[in-house]
Amino acid sequence: MSSCGLKHILKTMGEKTVHIQYFALLREQRKQANESLHTNAQTPAELYRELAQKHPFTLAQENLQVALNEEFVSWETSLSDGDHLVFIPPVAGG
């Protein structure tokens, strides 16, 4: 089976590749600024729960906002293959 064929089957099963960018405290706790990963998470909320089990994130979801493809979205938005996500810690501009 070619890798293209595998990717197709995985997508059909709900797996997708998403690109995540980390900032501020999350970047320091993740120890990197971005990553691409395969996930079965259907929403940003599911994805954050998944990540929070693997990494020492101290911020609870209710303290974060989430941006999908450069726009703020709800935590229950459906994720698609290739999406770009940013979990936004409490802001402090100005």
Place this chain on the structure above:
Amino acid sequence: MSSCGLKHILKTMGEKTVHIQYFALLREQRKQANESLHTNAQTPAELYRELAQKHPFTLAQENLQVALNEEFVSWETSLSDGDHLVFIPPVAGG
């Protein structure tokens, strides 16, 4: 009778010398920026009535404020010999 003696008698009679400075519309209507005059007026209110009879002032007393010796005062303040008065038209700074 010396002029000093006359001055004394006039003062006793209530006459005094006051110095008036005019600004803005009042200066233009008085056609001069200041004058010193002898008056029997006891208060700035009386003095303004006296002046308004001689000059084409269009501002009514209720539209003016008055300053005596560089401070805002009431129209019923007693005038003294040598006082410096300014009738203050409606202001428009800033």
Place this chain on the structure above:
Amino acid sequence: MFRLSNSPLEINNLHASLQSETAGGFVCFEGRVRTLNEGKTVTSLEYESYGPLAEKEGLRVIQEAKEKFPIIAASCVHRIGHLQIGDIAIWVGVISQHRGPSFEACRYIIDEIKSRLPIWKKEHYQDGDSGWINCEKPNSSSK
């Protein structure tokens, strides 16, 4: 600090004078000569003041602002003389630890200065007319 100025306001110096290591916020207001006022085209204007009393009253306004709001410092300079369109007629600057008091004190200062200081403004109009603002409208017999 409050003063009257016969020459153009030196904004950079005024700005530089309001510095403090503990200031997190700076707010300034500039009043500028604009070309239109109440439907008439203004070409230039003159400010005249009763200087000694204007300076006393201006300082009182600054002092009141310091008492009413938790600010670090406040300055104001009011221009006197003949001004052209775009010229700065008044500059008010305030610094404070947090931003709220700077906004409130700056607004307080400009509002009080406009309503209390013995300063008068004569506008010159494109149609050749001119007039002392607030002086000729209330009883229009003079025009």
Place this chain on the structure above:
Amino acid sequence: MFRLSNSPLEINNLHASLQSETAGGFVCFEGRVRTLNEGKTVTSLEYESYGPLAEKEGLRVIQEAKEKFPIIAASCVHRIGHLQIGDIAIWVGVISQHRGPSFEACRYIIDEIKSRLPIWKKEHYQDGDSGWINCEKPNSSSK
């Protein structure tokens, strides 16, 4: 106009860009790095941002201010990177015909930008400690 800047803000250029013959009032706000925050001595700080979204959201805030208040123009630049005490972190300027809307729009812009834009601040303290503001206090498990 809204933008992020990695270099010191050029206040004179920003000021000069807000000119209009019909503007009678100009209000500006500068947020500066101050030495004390909540009792700790700050020595420097870093601003980090999610640039593309911060710029979109910044422009939205400026646009909202123009819809809510009768102003002529508004500009804001937010500094990103490593800042020292006294450095300007943000500059907001507004011009309008009358002064009220400039004050209100300037306050609206700074308030919204502080609360909505994806920009983060890390303070470095004299005692060697440091921290991301608003991120470490809510659940103090991280410190």
